[in-house]
Amino acid sequence: MSSRPDATPDRETETIVTTLAPLHEEVIRLSCDGYAYNGRVVHQPNARMAPVVLVGGAFQYQDTWGRLERSLRRSASVITVDLPGSGTADPLPARYGFDFLTRALDEFLSVAAPSPVNILGASYGSAIAYQWVQQHPERTERLALMGTMAQLTDHVRARMERVLRLGEQGRRTEIEGAVLDSMMCSSPGVAVARRPAVVRCLSRALGDLTANDFAKFLENSRRLLDHPDPGGPTIRVPVLVATGEHDPLTTPALSRDAAYRCADARFTTFKDADHLVHLERPAELADLLTRFFSGESLGGLDYCHPVEYIDRRSPVPAPRAGGELQSSCAPEGS
Secondary structure, three states, rough: OOOOOOOOOOOEEEEEEEEEEOEEEEEEEEEEEEEEEEEEEEEEOOOOOOEEHHHHHHHOOOOOOHHHHHHHOOOOOEEEEOOOOOOOOOOOOOOHHHHHHHHHHHHHHHHHHHOOOEEEEEEEHHHHHHHHHHHHHHHHHEEEEEEEOOOOOOOHHHHHHHHHHHHOOOOOOHEEEEEEEEOOOOHHHOOOOHHHHHHHHHHHHHHHHHHHHHHHHHHHHHHHHHHOOOOOOOOOOOEEEEEEEOOOOOOOOOHHHHHHHOOEEEEEEEEEOOOOOHHOHHHHHHHHHHHHHHHOOOOOOOOOOOOOEEEEEOOOOOOOOOOOEEEEEEOOOO
16 A cells, blocks of 8 residues: 555555464554554453553564564453554654554554553553553553653664664664664673574564665654653553663663653563563563553562552552562652
């Protein structure tokens, strides 16, 4: 489909059902203001929790969640999507902000999951997931954010501006190095799980980018620079914010700050991981998400640091079982 706004109707829906014994996969194709995109639902008939929606970051397409998605499917239906500007979807100019992508996600979920869902937003995708939950708390069970930040910091902006300059000059090899440096911790003596395999995986993904994929990446980078956080109401559904303890991009401090924006949040960091937790510790991430989305205790987990509980619903934190650490923040405006 063409990406020109006048090339397709404002919205079109095509559903294809394929049997994947014992699960069923439903592929949904939509168009938002003429920009075609698509996603899929893998239905789990024996689900023990609400469907899980995965909204990915850079180079995280609907069919590349791998072990994480397969693990989550044991407990829930899993929904993945290539929104405009990513994966197999149409390219999206940077003048369209995250409000547009949030609307596209909402149109998709209105078809794919009209009942409440759990949602994970990772890195770039965390802004989209966060805004969707702000607008639709009644359709959200729980929200998890991986590798996120409350606002674009100077050091992240500088990194992205450098990548864009290199892109304008066609220096692909240097961009690939800059992306690796921004996402992976290279400090001597720091242990990161599966580092050689993850380096190979990410290097191959970057090297295999088509010209169209590369152009999408640059437009998405510009979008982050050009469309600052719009603010909005405090999220009051249960939230989990996490990242790797060695994340050089969305650092633990930045991710913790994002958790403090929410009324009912939990924050933790994964041991022996950086920004690429879903590749480095996929089984552990799936376990943490399943526990959180199921409402189970997050205490005593050996793969992450003790979970901090941030309660902004009242100025006095209540005791909690399960080994979760507590902190509190006065309500906004006090």
